[in-house]
Amino acid sequence: MSKQRVIVIGGGLAGLAATMKMAELGMSVLLVSFLPVKRSHSVCAQGGINGAVNIKGEGDSPDIHFYDTVKGGDFLAHQPLCKDMCHHAPYIINLMDRLGVTFNRTPEGNLDFRRFGGTLYHRTAFAGATTGQQLLYALDEQVRHYEVQGLVEKMEWHEYLGAVLNGDGRCVGAVIHNLRSGEISTEKGDAVILATGGPGLVYGRSTNSMVCTGTAVTSAYLQGAKYGNGEFIQIHPSAIPGRDKLRLMSESARGEGGRVWVPRKAGDSRKPKEIPEKERFYFLEERYPLFGNLVPRDVGAREIYDICVNDKLGVHGEMKVYLDLTHLTREFLDHRLGGILEIYEKFTGVDPREEPMEIFPAVHYSMGGIWTDYTRTEEGLIDHQSPQNQMTSITGLYAAGEADYQYHGGNRLGANSLLSCIYTGLMMSPGVLNYVKNVPEAADDVPEKLFTEATKQWQEKYAEIKKMSGNENPYALHREMAEEMISNVLIVRENSKLQATLEKIDEFEERWKNVNCVDTTDWSNPVPSFINQLWNMIQLSKIITKGALLRDEFRGSHYKPEFDLNQPSDFRPESYLEYEKQKAAGKVNEEGFNPEHLTYMKRFAENNVKWLKSTIATYQNGGPDISYEAVDTSLIAPRPRKYD
Amino acid sequence: MPDTITFKIKRQDSESSGSYWETFVIPHVPNSNVISCLMDIQANPENSKGEKVAPVVWECNCLEEVCGSCTMVINRKVRQSCSALVDQLEKPITLEPMSKFPVIRDLAVDRSRMFGALKKVQAWVTADGYHDLGPGIREPQNHQEIAYKLSECMTCGCCVEACPQYSLNNNFLGAAAISQSRLFNMHPTAKNIADERLDTLMQEGGIADCGNAQNCVEACPKSIPLTESIAEIGRQVSGKLWSNIFQA
Numbered sequence: 001m002s003k004q005r006v007i008v009i010g011g012g013l014a015g016l017a018a019t020m021k022m023a024e025l026g027m028s029v030l031l032v033s034f035l036p037v038k039r040s041h042s043v044c045a046q047g048g049i050n051g052a053v054n055i056k057g058e059g060d061s062p063d064i065h066f067y068d069t070v071k072g073g074d075f076l077a078h079q080p081l082c083k084d085m086c087h088h089a090p091y092i093i094n095l096m097d098r099l100g101v102t103f104n105r106t107p108e109g110n111l112d113f114r115r116f117g118g119t120l121y122h123r124t125a126f127a128g129a130t131t132g133q134q135l136l137y138a139l140d141e142q143v144r145h146y147e148v149q150g151l152v153e154k155m156e157w158h159e160y161l162g163a164v165l166n167g168d169g170r171c172v173g174a175v176i177h178n179l180r181s182g183e184i185s186t187e188k189g190d191a192v193i194l195a196t197g198g199p200g201l202v203y204g205r206s207t208n209s210m211v212c213t214g215t216a217v218t219s220a221y222l223q224g225a226k227y228g229n230g231e232f233i234q235i236h237p238s239a240i241p242g243r244d245k246l247r248l249m250s251e252s253a254r255g256e257g258g259r260v261w262v263p264r265k266a267g268d269s270r271k272p273k274e275i276p277e278k279e280r281f282y283f284l285e286e287r288y289p290l291f292g293n294l295v296p297r298d299v300g301a302r303e304i305y306d307i308c309v310n311d312k313l314g315v316h317g318e319m320k321v322y323l324d325l326t327h328l329t330r331e332f333l334d335h336r337l338g339g340i341l342e343i344y345e346k347f348t349g350v351d352p353r354e355e356p357m358e359i360f361p362a363v364h365y366s367m368g369g370i371w372t373d374y375t376r377t378e379e380g381l382i383d384h385q386s387p388q389n390q391m392t393s394i395t396g397l398y399a400a401g402e403a404d405y406q407y408h409g410g411n412r413l414g415a416n417s418l419l420s421c422i423y424t425g426l427m428m429s430p431g432v433l434n435y436v437k438n439v440p441e442a443a444d445d446v447p448e449k450l451f452t453e454a455t456k457q458w459q460e461k462y463a464e465i466k467k468m469s470g471n472e473n474p475y476a477l478h479r480e481m482a483e484e485m486i487s488n489v490l491i492v493r494e495n496s497k498l499q500a501t502l503e504k505i506d507e508f509e510e511r512w513k514n515v516n517c518v519d520t521t522d523w524s525n526p527v528p529s530f531i532n533q534l535w536n537m538i539q540l541s542k543i544i545t546k547g548a549l550l551r552d553e554f555r556g557s558h559y560k561p562e563f564d565l566n567q568p569s570d571f572r573p574e575s576y577l578e579y580e581k582q583k584a585a586g587k588v589n590e591e592g593f594n595p596e597h598l599t600y601m602k603r604f605a606e607n608n609v610k611w612l613k614s615t616i617a618t619y620q621n622g623g624p625d626i627s628y629e630a631v632d633t634s635l636i637a638p639r640p641r642k643y644d
Numbered sequence: 645m646p647d648t649i650t651f652k653i654k655r656q657d658s659e660s661s662g663s664y665w666e667t668f669v670i671p672h673v674p675n676s677n678v679i680s681c682l683m684d685i686q687a688n689p690e691n692s693k694g695e696k697v698a699p700v701v702w703e704c705n706c707l708e709e710v711c712g713s714c715t716m717v718i719n720r721k722v723r724q725s726c727s728a729l730v731d732q733l734e735k736p737i738t739l740e741p742m743s744k745f746p747v748i749r750d751l752a753v754d755r756s757r758m759f760g761a762l763k764k765v766q767a768w769v770t771a772d773g774y775h776d777l778g779p780g781i782r783e784p785q786n787h788q789e790i791a792y793k794l795s796e797c798m799t800c801g802c803c804v805e806a807c808p809q810y811s812l813n814n815n816f817l818g819a820a821a822i823s824q825s826r827l828f829n830m831h832p833t834a835k836n837i838a839d840e841r842l843d844t845l846m847q848e849g850g851i852a853d854c855g856n857a858q859n860c861v862e863a864c865p866k867s868i869p870l871t872e873s874i875a876e877i878g879r880q881v882s883g884k885l886w887s888n889i890f891q892a
Contacts, residue, residue, distance in 0.1 A: 024774055035703070036759060038799055039711040097780035100769040100831055102792040109782030128792055133710050137795060141768035148763050180748060209705040243673060243680035244726070245707040335789075339796070343708055346727045347677075426774065475687040475699075518689050519698035523658045524749035526701060 003444065004436050005030055007174050007189030009160040009216055011037025013132070013418060014401025015195030016139035017425025018432075023146040027433055030187055031143065032155045032176060034211045038140045041197050041209035042421065045132025046340050047116060047252030048124035049096070049418040051089030055106065055113050060121040062087040067636055069416060072118040072296045073367070073409020074556035075612060075638040076229065076631060080376035081406050083635055085423045087381065092422050093125045099138040102127050104336065114336070115255040118296035118413040118643075129250055129340040135418055155187075159529055160216045163192055163223055163397050164454045171396035172443040173451060175458045177529065182522040184459045186451040188443040190436040191396050194220060195425065198366040198402040202537045202544065203490075204482025206363035207239055207248040217370040217403050218536035221543070226393040227617040227624070228405035229368035230540070231547035234412055234557050235491050237300035238323055239362035240347060246362035247347060249323060250340050251414040253357075254293040256332075259324045260284050260304075261356075262313040272315075272322055272356045283307050291643040298411040298557040299643060301361040305491045308360075315358055322356035361491060367412055367557065368547075369405040371616060372398070380635045382427065387435030390428040396439070398432060400424040405614070410556020465528045470514030474531045477515065481508045481534075481541065489545050493560050498549040505545060509538050543617045543624045550626050553611040565603050568596050573639045576601050580637060600640075608638055647672050650692070650736035651681060653700055655750045663747070667692040667736075668700075678718060678725035678739065679704055700739075702751035709865060712798030715805070716741060716751045722805040722863055742805045744812060758799050761821035765841050769834040781832045794827040794873065796866045803870055806863035808855060815849035819860035822851060823873035829880065842877075842884045851881050 005028035066086040104112040113122040127134035146152040164173035199214025200206035239246040308314030375386035401421040519527040617624035656663040686699040704714035717740040745753035804810040804818040828834040
């Protein structure tokens with residue numbers, strides 16, 4: 001058989017982890033990236049990476065981590081994958097330590113851990129407040145070493161346009177656009193992995209980097225791959241407003257003791273430090289005595305929305321609240337949060353060690369992504385040798401990291417994204433190589449014609465884009481579309497607005513056809529690429545919006561007040577487990593339950609029958625066709641979430 | 645508050661063509677940074693003469709000063725354009741590409757030489773494998789604090805742009821790579837090839853090319869103690885020279 005290789009698209013944590021692992025196993029890898037991989041979006045992750053190492057002797061364990069993850073995701077995550085990931089988390093943290101990540105240390109020299117949202121344990125390893133950057137650098141260094149040894153070839157400044165599919169619909173390569181010369185060509189690969197991150201730019205300004213357009217996965221969807229759980233978009237409770245982007249203020253600020261509050265009096269014009277303690281409303285602490293400021297992100301974002309919009313208590317009457325660190329010492333803050341405090345100070349001119357920060361919720365992460373498969377074992381873990389792991393519905397096309405959809409359900413826990421990225425990259429590698437070893441025909445032996453035709457098709461498409469001479473500026477059109485998404489498909493969702501947005505998106509699609517390619521030169525011209533990306537973002541916004549419109553329930557980040565089951569405030573989730581147990585045994589002793597609770601539990605169970613399923617979007621007749629698929633919830637029984 | 649801002653931008657259409665200045669006058673919007681203004685130009689690419697022109701090409705990604713992409717020379721000072729807040733800058737604002745790297749187009753330059761330098765100094769840990777080998781080596785807090793600071797280097801290029809010794813025509817490794825050598829030479833396992841790193845740093849383009857101007861440390865946006873790193877590597881190189889003499 002000819003010499004084989006795997007193409008990895010994207011050089012963030014997932015792409016680099018897969019590249020490094022496959023190279024270790026002896027496979028040649030072509031690593032394609034929009035920009036030098038060291039500048040990938042993973043650098044923006046701040047707070048840390050989760051793993052139940054139990055360094056503080058709190059009795060933490062991978063199974064508790066697993067439970068917190070599944071509960072945090074409102075039971076929509078695929079449990080065997082989550083279980084396997086949480087059980088591998090301590091090993092991944094140790095590995096990253098061995099690879100040189102400068103994690104913070106305890107006095108004894110062990111790795112230090114801090115608290116994060118959605119858990120009561122110190123489970124988050126961290127390197128100051130630039131953990132993502134540090135993890136990425138360690139993997140980047142390993143991959144550079146393999147590059148020197150000749151096992152990895154990098155194509156930076158290149159963009160993935162689409163998969164090359166053979167007559168059986170199997171992926172045998174990728175169409176690649178050189179962002180400098182403008183040349184379009186194909187690369188042969190026996191498997192292609194999309195590790196291309198999330199789609200924050202669909203919302204214009206988010207906490208995401210400028211490359212996060214979701215274009216690569218959308219391209220796969222347009223080629224027939226299934227897309228899962230598109231409507232589950234995480235809104236991070238704390239970001240710093242900005243004209244170009246909404247910069248993240250890490251959850252670790254709260255993990256280290258930061259307190260969220262607003263003045264009790266609406267429109268209070270005093271400076272925050274002039275407002276006495278008793279006139280401050282620490283609303284998260286009051287409403288969630290158990291988790292306090294560390295409720296999961298979906299809960300936090302909704303509470304901030306509620307306090308600002310419904311109670312009108314936002315700072316200066318705006319959608320903003322205080323995040324206060326001023327009770328902590330300067331030395332402590334610099335040591336554990338230095339990087340993010342410097343960022344806040346640089347961009348706002350205010351020293352957060354002296355003045356409470358003003359923060360607000362922003363689009364942060366997509367729990368949804370391209371549909372991928374896996375093979376579970378009897379014990380509910382993952383068979384790491386299976387070629388199905390992380391494979392999309394297109395044979396030979398894989399996805400990893402934020403680009404996939406299975407790990408975070410309806411809401412991701414903070415510091416689980418760095419984990420899921422590295423985990424998927426490492427976990428999938430043996431299976432991908434097993435797939436590659438057994439392909440019926442090596443990509444190198446596929447008739448050349450298939451590749452020349454794919455090249456030609458995309459060359460023609462780009463030539464058409466360059467000829468576009470309408471009167472819409474693509475960048476201005478993107479801004480308008482993003483405003484629509486921000487206004488209507490965010491924290492609180494209403495069917496009438498979602499329906500109107502879908503119609504609006506159709507209008508944007510029509511207007512796209514009237515775009516002007518404002519730069520038609522060949523050399524290093526980003527405009528044609530952006531026009532293509534904009535088309536894909538329009539398609540992706542349809543997946544998100546239609547998924548949201550059709551899902552008539554409240555789960556995780558997807559909040560529709562109209563379908564809120566209104567959990568009674570004195571309800572305990574244990575009652576539901578008892579209720580389910582009795583139901584399974586054949587008879588429910590209804591008198592044994594509080595009537596209000598019983599009504600709620602019946603509605604909860606009914607709702608799960610209908611909606612505890614993955615949303616699947618497939619491209620048909622110019623738009624997403626939505627269907628639903630079962631989720632493996634066999635390891636932890638679904639139950640109502642509660643954090644107070 | 646003025647209602648417009650003037651940008652003078654040094655442009656270049658390709659690697660080989662000559663450069664020219666173009667002026668853009670855009671509406672002033674509060675809380676702008678240089679990048680949001682470049683985005684405004686993209687959305688309405690018209691120069692001060694009212695001519696439709698190609699949008700300005702520049703590099704950026706994270707927009708929060710951790711990726712290193714958007715480095716350029718702003719009002720004669722090298723820095724990231726994301727953290728260059730317009731209201732704090734003197735007007736008109738001049739934007740130029742970095743001068744120590746080949747220009748790709750407009751404000752975008754080719755910094756692959758910096759990544760090449762990381763290969764030369766072998767800036768990595770040599771691992772036995774990526775399987776489960778248990779925890780790494782315990783390290784004191786003060787050691788981590790030094791290493792973390794060095795590890796924040798985002799290969800942005802500010803240090804070498806400010807350096808009088810680093811030029812398009814020589815092969816000086818530059819402060820960033822020297823500082824990374826120090827980082828790996830202090831790592832408990834990566835130091836096993838410290839000698840090989842020092843060998844590289846003793847060759848042409850190595851530590852001897854540093855002229856001690858100390859501009860690098862001033863220019864570093866992350867306040868990395870680059871001159872300390874250079875001094876430390878200088879000490880290590882001297883030590884090695886001495887031991888080489890005694891071994892000979």
